[in-house]
Amino acid sequence: MRVGQDERVSLIPERTAGDDGAPDASFSSSTRARACLNTHRSKLTWACVAVVVALGAVCGVEFKLERDREIACHTRTDRGMGGPGVVRLGEGLTPRRVGDFGDAAAAAKAFPLRAGHDDYSKYDSVALKELVMEHLRGKCEGSGLPVFLHIPKTGGTTIETVLGTLGIDVGYCHKRPFEFRKKYIGYEQWHTPPAAEVPDSFAIVRNPYSRAQSEFLWRMNWLDKALFHSLRPGYDPENCKKFENHIKQQVHDAHKSELSQCYQEVEYTIQGMNECDGKIAARLNVESHWLPQSVTAASASRLFRFEECMGPEEGTCPRVRGEGEQPNVVSFLRSRFHPAVSMASHENDWNAAVVKPNLHACWENMNPSVLNAFNAFFKHDVSAFGYEMVTPAHALDAPDGGFHYAPALALAPKTLGEIQAELPSGDVVQANVGPQC
Numbered sequence: 001m002r003v004g005q006d007e008r009v010s011l012i013p014e015r016t017a018g019d020d021g022a023p024d025a026s027f028s029s030s031t032r033a034r035a036c037l038n039t040h041r042s043k044l045t046w047a048c049v050a051v052v053v054a055l056g057a058v059c060g061v062e063f064k065l066e067r068d069r070e071i072a073c074h075t076r077t078d079r080g081m082g083g084p085g086v087v088r089l090g091e092g093l094t095p096r097r098v099g100d101f102g103d104a105a106a107a108a109k110a111f112p113l114r115a116g117h118d119d120y121s122k123y124d125s126v127a128l129k130e131l132v133m134e135h136l137r138g139k140c141e142g143s144g145l146p147v148f149l150h151i152p153k154t155g156g157t158t159i160e161t162v163l164g165t166l167g168i169d170v171g172y173c174h175k176r177p178f179e180f181r182k183k184y185i186g187y188e189q190w191h192t193p194p195a196a197e198v199p200d201s202f203a204i205v206r207n208p209y210s211r212a213q214s215e216f217l218w219r220m221n222w223l224d225k226a227l228f229h230s231l232r233p234g235y236d237p238e239n240c241k242k243f244e245n246h247i248k249q250q251v252h253d254a255h256k257s258e259l260s261q262c263y264q265e266v267e268y269t270i271q272g273m274n275e276c277d278g279k280i281a282a283r284l285n286v287e288s289h290w291l292p293q294s295v296t297a298a299s300a301s302r303l304f305r306f307e308e309c310m311g312p313e314e315g316t317c318p319r320v321r322g323e324g325e326q327p328n329v330v331s332f333l334r335s336r337f338h339p340a341v342s343m344a345s346h347e348n349d350w351n352a353a354v355v356k357p358n359l360h361a362c363w364e365n366m367n368p369s370v371l372n373a374f375n376a377f378f379k380h381d382v383s384a385f386g387y388e389m390v391t392p393a394h395a396l397d398a399p400d401g402g403f404h405y406a407p408a409l410a411l412a413p414k415t416l417g418e419i420q421a422e423l424p425s426g427d428v429v430q431a432n433v434g435p436q437c
Contacts, residue, residue, distance in 0.1 A: 120340040129167035132338045141170045142177025146336050149203040149300050150190050152289040153214045155310050156204065157435050162341055163333065164437030173437030178299075183259075183277050183284075184291070191288040194299040197270060202332065203300035205293050205320060205385045207307060208378040213359040215289050216246050221430050229417025233355035237403035240362035248370050250290045255376035259284055268294035268380050294380045304329050305385065312343040320385055354419055354429050365402040368392035 120128055139145050148163075148170040150156035160171045172190035179195040206214075220228040231239050254260055259280045266272020273295065284291065297303055303320035304310070309328045316325040326332075333341040350356050363371060371392050375382070382389050394402050420429050 147201040154204040154206040160435035187288040193296040202302040367397040
């Protein structure tokens with residue numbers, strides 16, 4: 001279902017008098033005073049003076065708002081590699097690098113800038129950024145623009161890139177405009193959950209099983225090239241064994257922790273998690289990419305499901321909370337940020353010429369102890385966000401893994417490493433890049 005132009009425009013909040021309704025800055029209060037006094041030299045003089053005083057007060061308020069906005073919005077020196085403190089990556093933190101978006105020609109090719117009935121393709125990247133900045137009038141994430149809460153492996157890099165190419169910094173690309181939940185200070189800042197509800201914020205959630213598959217391929221491609229290159233396209237029992245071992249290492253017995261059980265009991269409400277954090281000293285002992293999505297999602301005022309809401313065309317998708325439809329992600333971004341937003345970009349894409357390893361077929365044939373531990377830890381993510389739980393196909397753990405029970409499928413003769421070696425120069429099986437900001 002597509003959103004019409006009128007409906008899309010209706011999503012844009014009305015500007016207050018402090019925005020479009022504010023006096024023209026080029027026409028100063030002193031100019032107004034001279035014009036007024038020269039025109040009316042009668043008993044209206046004092047009335048004009050009163051108007052001047054009022055205008056000065058309005059301008060003073062507007063100036064203060066702009067100053068507050070400058071303080072709230074970061075500068076280039078704040079950004080470092082995408083946010084304050086991100087440059088100093090500690091041991092165990094997820095590595096990240098910012099992509100180079102300095103080439104206007106490359107930018108135009110990578111991101112066809114069209115939106116609704118408006119054509120922005122005539123602008124190069126520099127001119128388009130200037131146009132967007134003029135439209136936003138100094139607003140930034142958390143100060144006039146919505147706050148993006150980046151849940152790992154849910155399309156967050158795409159969001160940061162489609163906005164970053166327009167000069168709008170959110171998530172990884174901007175300092176976090178909220179207080180962190182203290183239990184998770186030490187995570188990458190752009191992945192650290194807020195301590196409370198964040199007004200006018202949004203986040204994307206994803207099927208926990210698909211999210212884990214994406215994380216495995218991404219992490220192996222980044223940190224364990226030998227293992228990544230040993231994987232085969234399509235279904236392969238050896239792929240499944242490696243994937244199962246990764247799940248076991250990452251989740252382990254996290255579901256048995258006192259904090260995890262407390263979060264489950266309070267159903268991941270903000271107040272409930274605050275109480276759990278206050279009375280339990282231990283942490284969940286998982287990396288940021290494996291933190292249940294519910295911890296961060298609780299703070300978001302709007303949620304989108306990755307599978308239904310991330311399309312390139314304007315439209316609607318089901319609400320995650322409650323019934324009915326809501327604008328999809330591209331409709332929301334165009335209405336709340338700028339109409340030039342394009343969802344043509346998909347960061348960390350898989351090469352279309354290479355068959356992706358089929359890890360989805362691995363789940364039900366995993367050793368039950370591993371799958372049950374995963375299900376217990378992410379139980380709330382599955383139920384709260386409208387997904388279905390995968391149950392083990394077998395009652396007992398198999399000594400050598402249960403994947404020999406899987407349907408017999410022809411194995412791919414070549415590994416990803418062998419395929420990579422045959423690709424044209426510059427092509428990769430999977431692109432691991434940071435956001436373009």
